[in-house]
Amino acid sequence: MSPFSARVLAVVRRIPPGRVATYGDVAAMAGRPGASRAVGNIMRGCLHADVPCHRVIAAGGRLGGYAGNVPLKRALLAAEGLTVVGRRIRHWERIHWKTRASNAVGRANNR
DNA sequence: GCATTGACTAGGG
DNA sequence: GCCCTAGCCAATG
Numbered sequence: 113m114s115p116f117s118a119r120v121l122a123v124v125r126r127i128p129p130g131r132v133a134t135y136g137d138v139a140a141m142a143g144r145p146g147a148s149r150a151v152g153n154i155m156r157g158c159l160h161a162d163v164p165c166h167r168v169i170a171a172g173g174r175l176g177g178y179a180g181n182v183p184l185k186r187a188l189l190a191a192e193g194l195t196v197v198g199r200r201i202r203h204w205e206r207i208h209w210k211t212r213a214s215n216a217v218g219r220a221n222n223r
Numbered sequence: 224g225c226a227t228t229g230a231c232t233a234g235g236g
Numbered sequence: 237g238c239c240c241t242a243g244c245c246a247a248t249g
Contacts, residue, residue, distance in 0.1 A: 135231055139245080146231095146243090146244055148231040149231045150229095150244085150246035151231080151245090152229065153228085153230080153245080153246060153247060154230095156247095157247085168230080171232060177229090177230035182230090226249090227249080228247085228248080229247095231243105232242105232244080233242090233243090233244105234241085235241085236238105236240080
């Protein structure tokens with residue numbers, strides 16, 4: 113497990129229920145801005161139960177993918193109280209979990 | 224170490 | 237709105 117991967121997983125784990133973060137954001141929080149692709153790659157093989165990978169979505173509030181089970185991801189998000197319309201999250205700007213990279217790792221900051 | 228792949232992103236047609 | 241292209245990064249062979 114690379115430091116970056118662990119970092120990403122840690123960040124995703126800090127995403128509070130009912131909130132979502134984009135791959136780019138997670139990458140930035142993990143200390144590697146622009147590594148959105150890498151983040152997705154890591155998620156692909158890390159369907160950990162401890163990590164709410166379903167809260168990680170694509171930019172613009174799009175669902176992105178979920179190991180080929182996008183419907184499942186949609187259901188999980190809906191279960192979190194979010195509303196999904198097509199491939200987009202409703203009130204995306206509201207539930208977008210934003211936090212500082214320095215703050216994200218080492219301190220859970222909910223809103 | 225190089226080449227390929229992929230849950231990405233932004234821009235253009 | 238969708239499809240394609242270029243840039244990006246980490247993991248894998």
